[in-house]
Amino acid sequence: MEYVVGVLLPQLLHGVVFGAALGLLALGLTVIFGLLGVMNFAHGELFMFGAYAGIAVIGVTQSFWVALIAAPLLVAAIGALTEVATLRPLYRREPLYGLIMTFGLALAFREGARQLFGGDMRRILPPIEGSIPLLGMTYPRYRLFLLAFSSLLLLAIWLFFTRTRAGIIVRAAVQDAEMLDGLGVNVPRVFTLTFAGSAALAALAGLLLAPVFTVYPQMGVEMILLAFIVVILGGMGSMGGSVIAAFVIGIAQSLLTLWMNPQRVAIAIFGIMIIVLIVRPRGFFGREGVLE
Amino acid sequence: MAVVFAALAALPLTPWMSKYYMLLAFDALLFGAVAMSLDLLMGYTGLVSFGHAAFFGLGAYSTAVLLERGVLSIWLCLGLAIVVVTAYALMVSYFATSRRGIYFALLTLIFAEVVYTFFRYTQTFGGSDGIQGLPSFQLLPGLAVDTPVRIYYLVLAYLLLAYVACRVLVGSHFGQVLVAIRENEDRVRFLGYNVQRYKMGVCLISAVLTGLAGALYPGRAAYATPDLLHWSISGEFIIMVMIGGLGTLAGPILGGAFFILLQEKVSSYVQWYSIVVGLVLVLIVLFIPRGLLGFRHAFRRRAGQQAH
Amino acid sequence: MPQPTMLAVQEISKSFGALGALAGVSFSVRPREVFSVIGPNGAGKSTLFNVIAGLHTPTAGRVMFQGEEITGLPPAVINRRRLAKTFQITNIFPGISVLDNVRVAAQSRLAVSGHLASLWRRPAVDDRVMELLGAFGLEHRRDELAQNLSHGEQRYLEICLALATDPTLLLLDEPTAGMTPGETKEATALIRRIALARSLTVLLIEHDMGVVMGISDRIAVLHFGQKIAEGPPDVIRNDPQVIDAYLGGADD
Numbered sequence: 001m002e003y004v005v006g007v008l009l010p011q012l013l014h015g016v017v018f019g020a021a022l023g024l025l026a027l028g029l030t031v032i033f034g035l036l037g038v039m040n041f042a043h044g045e046l047f048m049f050g051a052y053a054g055i056a057v058i059g060v061t062q063s064f065w066v067a068l069i070a071a072p073l074l075v076a077a078i079g080a081l082t083e084v085a086t087l088r089p090l091y092r093r094e095p096l097y098g099l100i101m102t103f104g105l106a107l108a109f110r111e112g113a114r115q116l117f118g119g120d121m122r123r124i125l126p127p128i129e130g131s132i133p134l135l136g137m138t139y140p141r142y143r144l145f146l147l148a149f150s151s152l153l154l155l156a157i158w159l160f161f162t163r164t165r166a167g168i169i170v171r172a173a174v175q176d177a178e179m180l181d182g183l184g185v186n187v188p189r190v191f192t193l194t195f196a197g198s199a200a201l202a203a204l205a206g207l208l209l210a211p212v213f214t215v216y217p218q219m220g221v222e223m224i225l226l227a228f229i230v231v232i233l234g235g236m237g238s239m240g241g242s243v244i245a246a247f248v249i250g251i252a253q254s255l256l257t258l259w260m261n262p263q264r265v266a267i268a269i270f271g272i273m274i275i276v277l278i279v280r281p282r283g284f285f286g287r288e289g290v291l292e
Numbered sequence: 293m294a295v296v297f298a299a300l301a302a303l304p305l306t307p308w309m310s311k312y313y314m315l316l317a318f319d320a321l322l323f324g325a326v327a328m329s330l331d332l333l334m335g336y337t338g339l340v341s342f343g344h345a346a347f348f349g350l351g352a353y354s355t356a357v358l359l360e361r362g363v364l365s366i367w368l369c370l371g372l373a374i375v376v377v378t379a380y381a382l383m384v385s386y387f388a389t390s391r392r393g394i395y396f397a398l399l400t401l402i403f404a405e406v407v408y409t410f411f412r413y414t415q416t417f418g419g420s421d422g423i424q425g426l427p428s429f430q431l432l433p434g435l436a437v438d439t440p441v442r443i444y445y446l447v448l449a450y451l452l453l454a455y456v457a458c459r460v461l462v463g464s465h466f467g468q469v470l471v472a473i474r475e476n477e478d479r480v481r482f483l484g485y486n487v488q489r490y491k492m493g494v495c496l497i498s499a500v501l502t503g504l505a506g507a508l509y510p511g512r513a514a515y516a517t518p519d520l521l522h523w524s525i526s527g528e529f530i531i532m533v534m535i536g537g538l539g540t541l542a543g544p545i546l547g548g549a550f551f552i553l554l555q556e557k558v559s560s561y562v563q564w565y566s567i568v569v570g571l572v573l574v575l576i577v578l579f580i581p582r583g584l585l586g587f588r589h590a591f592r593r594r595a596g597q598q599a600h
Numbered sequence: 601m602p603q604p605t606m607l608a609v610q611e612i613s614k615s616f617g618a619l620g621a622l623a624g625v626s627f628s629v630r631p632r633e634v635f636s637v638i639g640p641n642g643a644g645k646s647t648l649f650n651v652i653a654g655l656h657t658p659t660a661g662r663v664m665f666q667g668e669e670i671t672g673l674p675p676a677v678i679n680r681r682r683l684a685k686t687f688q689i690t691n692i693f694p695g696i697s698v699l700d701n702v703r704v705a706a707q708s709r710l711a712v713s714g715h716l717a718s719l720w721r722r723p724a725v726d727d728r729v730m731e732l733l734g735a736f737g738l739e740h741r742r743d744e745l746a747q748n749l750s751h752g753e754q755r756y757l758e759i760c761l762a763l764a765t766d767p768t769l770l771l772l773d774e775p776t777a778g779m780t781p782g783e784t785k786e787a788t789a790l791i792r793r794i795a796l797a798r799s800l801t802v803l804l805i806e807h808d809m810g811v812v813m814g815i816s817d818r819i820a821v822l823h824f825g826q827k828i829a830e831g832p833p834d835v836i837r838n839d840p841q842v843i844d845a846y847l848g849g850a851d852d
Contacts, residue, residue, distance in 0.1 A: 039394050086574060094474075096538075097577050099340050099397055100530060104573030107527060111566035225405055228398045236392070263413035270406045277387055465707055465718040472704040475693035482653065482691075483765055484679035484708040493719075 006137055011254050017143060017212075019250020020150035021205040025223060026230040026242040027157070028198030033236065034174030035194050038087060038098035043202055043227065044220025045109035049075045050203025051210040051219065052117055054124060064127035071207050072200040079199025083192050091191075106220075114217040126211040146208055153204070154243065161239065170194060174239065226253070229273050235283035245284055293455070293542065300448055304441045314440035316556065318447050318512050322505050324548030325451045327532035328458060328541055329501035334530070335538035336462065337494050338474030340397045343384070343404025344529045347499040349521035350376050351506025353411070356423040356516035366429040366437065370507050377503030378496060380407070385495035389488045393477070396491075404526060412518035422517030426510050443511050450508060451545070454501050458541050461497065470494055524566075531569060534576050537583030547583060605664070606631045606769055606801045607652070607683075612661035614644075614651055614825075621647040622825045624661070629769070629803055634795060636804045636812045639822035640845065645805045646688060648822070649773050652803075653685040654678040665769065679708075684767035688774045688805070690754045692761065694747035698738060701746050701757060702729045705764035732760050735794055752783045756790075763794070769801045776808060784808055788815055813837065821845070 025043060032040050053071035058064060086105065090097050126142035134144070160167040170190070173180050180187050206219075213219070230249050234241035252272060256265045276283070303309065303317060326348060333339045354373040363369075380403075388399040411417055418424075428438035437443050461467050469490050472480050481487050510516050519525070528551065536547020558568055576583070607629040614622040622644045629635045637645050650656045652663050654675040662671045670678050679685075693701050706725040733739040736756040741749060746757060755775060762770060775791065776784040788811045795802050806812045812819060812833070819836045821829040823845045829836055836842055 033394065039397065086578065089578060093581070094338065095393065096334065096338055096340050097581060099394075100534060101574060101577045103342070103527060103530070104570045104577065106570070107524075108567050108570030108574065111570065115567065225402060228402060232395065232398060232402075236394070263409050266409050267406055270402065273402070274387070277390075281390055460720045464720045464722050465710075466720075468700065468704055468707070468722075469718075471696060471700075472693050475695050476691060479687075479691045479693065479761070480704070481675045482679055482685055483705045483761065484676050486676055 007258065008255075009135065010137055010139060011258055012251060013139065013143065013147060015251035015254025016247065017146045017150060017250075018209075018254055019247035020146075020154060021209050022223070022226055022230055022250050023154065023243040023246035024150075024201045024205040025227040026234065026246045027239055028201050029227055029231050030234070030236065030239055030242045031170065031174055032195060032198055033231075035170065035177055036083075036087065036098075036191055037091065037095055037177065038102060040198075041099065041102040041224070042082075042106040042109055043198075044222075044224030045106050045113070046075055046079060046199045046202040046220070047206040047223050048113060048215075048217065048220035049078065049109070050206030051124070051215045052113055052122075053203060054207040054210060055117070055122060055215065058124065064124070068204070068207060072203040075203035076196040076200035080192050080196040083195040087195070088188065088191070106224075110217050110220070117217070119217060121214040121216045123214055124207075124210040142211060146212070149208065157201075171239065226269070229269060233273060233276055233283045238283075241284050296542075297448075297452055301445075304444055311440045314444050315512060316552065318440070318444050320549035320552045321444075321447045321451050321545075322508060322512075323529075323532060323552055324545035325447075325454050326502050326505045326529055327536060327544035327548035327551075328454065329498045329505075330529050331533045331536075331538065331541065331544040332458060332461070332470075332494055332498045332501075334533050335540065335544075336467065336474060337470040337491065338477075339393065339491065339495070340530065341400045341495075341498070342397050342523065342526050342530070343400035343402075343407075344498075344502055345521050345523065345525035346384075346400075346404035346407045347377050347381065347502040348506035348509070348525065348529075349411070349516070349518070350380055350407070351503035352509045352516040352520050353417060353423070354503075355429065355507045355510045356426055357417070359426040359429060359510060360423050364427065364430045364436070365433075366431055366511075369429055370504055373503045373507035374500055377499050377506075381496050381499035381503075382492075385492040385499075389491035389495065401523065401526075404521065404523060408518060408521040408523070411521055418517075420518060422515055422519075424515045424517075426514045426516075428514075429511055437511055443508075446511065447508060450504065454504075455541065455545075457501070462541065466490070466493065527573075528569070531573055531576075533583075534573065534581075535583055538581075543583055604631060604667075605629065606666060607803065608662075608664040609648070609652065610662045610664065612648065612651055612658045612663065614647055614656055614658045620825055622651070622658070625822065625825070625827050626661075627820050627827065627830055629801060630817075631801055632795075632799055633817040634792070634802045634804060634815050636806055636816040636819045637822060638806060638809075638812055638819060642824075643822040644825040645822055646773055647825075649685060649771050649803075649805060653683065653771060679765055679767075682766060682768040683771070684762035684765050684769070685771040686758045686762045686773055686775060688777055690751075690758050692746045692754060692757050695745060697743050698733065698746055698749065698757060699726075699729060699742040702732060702760050702764050705761045706732075709766055729764065732764055736760055736790065751778050752780075752787070755779060755787070759791070763798075767800070769803065770795070772802060772804045774805050774807060776806065776811060784811060791815070 025047060029040060029043055032038060050071050053074045054067040057067035057070045061067070082105065086101055087098065090101060128142040128145050131138040131140045132144070161171045162168065169183065169185070180190065226249060230245045231242055233249070234245035249269060253265060253269060256268055260268060300321070304314065326344070330341060330344050333341050351373040354376045355369040358369050358372060384400060384403045388396045412420055428436045430436045437446055469480065469485060473487060473490060477487060506520070509520070532548040532551045533544045534547070535550055536545065537543030605628045609628070610626050612622055612625045625648060637648065639645055647656065651658045654670070654673050654677070657672040662669055664670070665681060665683055670681065670683070693704065703725055706729050707723050710723050710725070730739055733742060736759070738753060738756055738760065741753065746754065749757060755777070759772065759775060772791070776787050779787060791802070792815055794800070804816070816833055818830065818832055820827055821836060821842050828845060829839045829842045
C-alpha cells in the first residue's frame with residue numbers, strides 16, 4: 001500500500017500531466033494536418049521555443065505568470081510568420097514538400113536556439129514551491145497546479161471546438177478541408193490563425209513543463225516523436241482520439257520509468273505502438289473509408 | 293551517362309589526386325548512390341522516408357560485425373547486409389505502407405529512431421563508440437581493398453550497377469505504376485492494383501540499395517558508429533535528393549556529390565552548419581523545388597500549365 | 601424465365617457516424633442495359649457508387665456482382681472482377697502524359713502485373729491504348745501532360761482509364777459534369793456507342809435530365825438516401841413523387 005501511494009500514485013499523476021502536454025502537442029499536429037495538409041515536423045521546436053521564450057520573458061519581468069501569457073503569444077507570432085512566409089506557398093503543391101519544409105525549419109530552429117541560448121541545460125524555477133499532503137502522499141504544489149491548469153485548458157479547448165462557431169467550423173474542416181471553400185471564410189487567414197493557435201498551445205505546454213524538466217535545444221525532439229506515436233495511435237483526423245492516446249502514452253511512459261531506464265522506456269513505448277498497430281491498424285479511433 | 297562513368301573511372305589517374313581527394317570522391321559517389329535510391333521512393337513514388345539512415349547504418353554494422361570477427365570476404369559482408377536490411381525493411385514497410393502517405397514519413401522516422409536508440413544506448417554493438425579499428429575487406433583471399441584507389445573503384449562499380457538497376461526499374465511496368473501512385477494513389481487502387489505491395493516493393497529495393505552502400509562504408513572509414521543511424525543523416529539524404537532533383541536518377545547522384553563537397557567547405561564553420569543545412573532546405577523547397585537537374589522539367593511544365 | 605442479374609444492390613444502408621447517407625436501397629441491373637441513378641444533391645448517389653465500388657463498407661445490406669458477393673471487398677479486388685468506376689471530380693494522373701495514363705490502366709490486367717518480372721519488363725499494350733484513345737478522339741493528345749487537357753478531354757480520359765481495365769460493368773459518376781451542352785450531347789452519344797460496341801453494362805449517375813432520359817433503359821430515383829421510384833424513363837417522368845421531389849420543385 002505504501003508503494004502504491006508513495007510511488008505509484010505520484011508517478012501516475014506525473015503521467016497525467018505529461019499526457020496533457022502531449023495531448024496539446026498532438027492536438028496541434030492533428031489540427032494542422034487536417035486543415036493545412038502539412039505534418040508539422042517543427043512542432044517540437046515550437047514547444048521548445050515556448051520554454052526559451054519563457055526564460056527570456058522571466059529574465060526581463062522576473063515573473064513566471066507574465067511569461068505564461070507572453071511566451072505563447074510570442075511563439076504564436078513566430079508561428080504565424082512562419083506559416084505565411086514558408087508554408088503558404090506550398091499549399092498547392094504535393095504534400096511531400098510541406099513535410100520536407102517543416103523538417104528543414106525544425107533543423108534551423110533547433111540550431112538557432114542553440115546559437116541564441118547556448119547548448120547547456122537551463123532551468124526555470126517553479127513559480128509555486130513546496131509540497132502538500134494529498135491522498136496520503138506529499139505532492140509538489142506546482143505539479144498540482146499543472147494538473148489543474150492543464151485540465152482547465154483541455155476543457156476550454158473542448159468547449160471551443162464544440163460550442164463556438166469558429167471551433168465547430170475548424171473541427172469539421174479538419175475532417176474535410178475542402179468544405180471551407182463553400183463557406184465563404186477567408187481561408188488563408190483561418191490557416192494562419194490555426195497555425196498560430198497550435199503554436200501557442202505547444203509553447204504553453206513547453207513553458208508549463210519547463211520547471212519540471214530541464215530546458216535545452218533538443219527538448220522538442222523527444223516530445224515530437226512521442227506526439228507522432230500519439231497521432232498514429234489516436235487515428236488521424238480524430239482530435240478526441242489524439243487526446244485520449246496522449247494520456248495513455250503519457251501515463252505509460254511515466255509508469256514505465258519506474259522500472260526501466262529511459263532508453264528502454266522509449267523502446268517499450270514503441271513496442272506498444274507496434275502491438276496496437278497490429279491489432280487495430282487504424283489506431284484507436286481511425287475513421288474507415290478514408291482509404292487509410 | 294556513359295561518358296560520365298568513363299570520366300569517373302579515369303579520375304584516379306589525374307595528377308593531383310591525393311588520398312584526401314580520393315576519399316572525398318568516394319563519399320561523393322557513395323552518398324550519391326544512396327540519394328539515387330532514396331529518390332526511387334521520394335521522386336518516383338512520392339513517399340518521403342525520414343528513416344533512411346537506418347538502412348545505411350544497418351548495412352555498415354553488418355560489415356563491421358563480420359570484419360571484427362575476422363570474416364573478411366566482402367561478399368559475405370554484402371550478403372549479411374542484404375539479409376539484415378531486408379528483414380528490417382520488410383517490417384518497416386509493412387507498417388508504413390498500410391495507411392495513408394503521411395504515415396510512411398512518420399513511421400520510417402520512428403522505426404529509425406528506435407534502431408538508433410538501440411545501437412547508441414545499449415552495449416550490444418559497442419554503444420556510442422560503435423565498432424572501431426576494422427581491417428579492410430577482401431574481394432578474394434589475398435586481394436584486399438586497402439588502398440584509396442581500390443575502394444574508389446569499388447564504389448564506382450557499385451554506383452554503376454545501382455544506376456543500371458534503377459534505370460531498368462524506372463522504365464519497367466513496375467516503375468510506371470510507381471509514378472502513377474505518386475500522381476494519384478487512390479486512382480491506382482481503383483484500377484486494380486494492390487498499392488501496398490508496390491510501395492513495399494520499392495521501399496525494399498531502395499532499402500537494399502542503401503544498405504549495400506552502407507555496407508561499403510566501413511571499407512573507407514574502418515568503423516561503424518551509431519552516428520550513421522541518426523535522423524540528421526536521414527535529413528542529409530533528403531537534402532541531397534532535393535538539391536539534385538526529384539524524379540530523376542542522375543540528379544540525386546549530383547545532389548549527393550554536391551552536398552558532400554558543400555559539407556567539406558562549410559563544416560569549417562562547424563557551429564553554423566545545421567542552420568545552413570536547414571535554411572538551404574527551406575530555400576530549396578520554396579524556390580527551386582525541382583532541384584538542380586529537375587529545373588528544366590519545371591520550366592517545361594509551367595509553360596503548358598493552365599490556370600487552376 | 602428471369603434475366604440473369606449483372607448487379608444486385610440489396611438493402612444497402614450507409615451511415616457516417618450520425619449522418620445517414622443511404623437507407624435500404626435495393627435494385628438490380630440487367631446485363632447490357634444502361635441504368636441511371638438520379639436524385640437531388642445529397643440524395644446519396646455518389647455514396648451508393650462508392651459502396652458498390654468498394655470505397656465504403658455499407659452499414660447494412662449486400663452488393664452482388666455477377667452472382668458473387670462483393671460487399672466490403674477492397675476497390676482493387678473489385679476492379680479485378682471487372683467492375684470499373686469513374687469519378688465525379690476528375691481523378692487522373694496529372695503529371696504524366698495521356699498515353700502513360702491509359703497505359704498504366706491497361707497494364708493492370710496483364711499477367712506480368714504484380715509479379716517479379718514486372719520489375720524489368722515493359723509490356724506492349726500500346727495498340728490497345730491507342731485504340732481506346734482513338735474511340736474518344738484523344739489520340740492526337742497522347743503526349744500531352746494530362747493536366748494540360750481541357751476539362752472535357754479530361755472527363756474523356758477519366759472514362760478511358762476505367763475502360764482500359766476491361767470491365768463488364770462500368771460505373772459512371774456524372775461523366776458530363778462541367779461540360780458544355782454541346783460536349784454533353786457528344787459525350788452521351790459516345791458513351792452509348794461504346795457501351796453497345798463493347799457489350800458493357802452501364803450504371804450512371806447524372807444530373808442532366810436530357811442525358812438521362814435519352815440514354816437510359818431504366819432509372820432509379822434517390823431522395824434523402826432512399827429509393828423513391830424505379831422504372832423506364834416514361835414511368836419515371838410521370839411519377840408524382842419524383843416530380844415533387846426532384847423534377848418539379850428544384851430547377852436543374
